[in-house]
Amino acid sequence: QQQVKQSPQSLIVQKGGISIINCAYENTAFDYFPWYQQFPGKGPALLIAIRPDVSEKKEGRFTISFNKSAKQFSLHIMDSQPGDSATYFCAASMTWWKAGSYQLTFGKGTKLSVIP
């Protein structure tokens, strides 16, 4: 019930293409869905996040699409650039007053390589 399943494990996209990473969850009590970006040798950093009361959120070239009925959400990177090459993690959590803690449940990550 606490798992977040992420796919694909790795992704190769040509420069200018669209990168799509998918995540699925089981626990319907989750109500916060962030994406983190991690460059090699660095810690992850928050990229973009969504709440289930909206179906899409866009920040620059990055868009989260959220399908509450299917319990799925995805990250779309438009016009992918070599500088986007990184590992991306989806995550989910409940607001702390529901969960009694601040824990995030992470997917296993997707290694994105954008080739020139």
Next chain:
Amino acid sequence: DGGITQSPKYLFRKEGQNVTLSCEQNLNHDAMYWYRQDPGQGLRLIYYSQIVNDFQKGDIAEGYSVSREKKESFPLTVTSAQKNPTAFYLCASSISLSGANVLTFGAGSRLTVL
């Protein structure tokens, strides 16, 4: 600049030795975490602390210990009981924004057991 400082960045240890990884934050966050990262395994929670002098085991706490004597500091000790300690260790802290748990990570410490 506010952030999380992890040290050392690289650490080598002989089998049978304990080692302590440092994590300090100046973000005034209440909650702090330790994650372990292995290739293909994602981020696995070792321990977390929501307030000073209190901490909880995560999913893979065996062979690890922590303390939280100050709000700013959350050191992790990798003991000799940890069977496979070679990994990348990430410390994080978080703040609740409108109930959402927003994590800030440090740059990580890479531990290699020789």
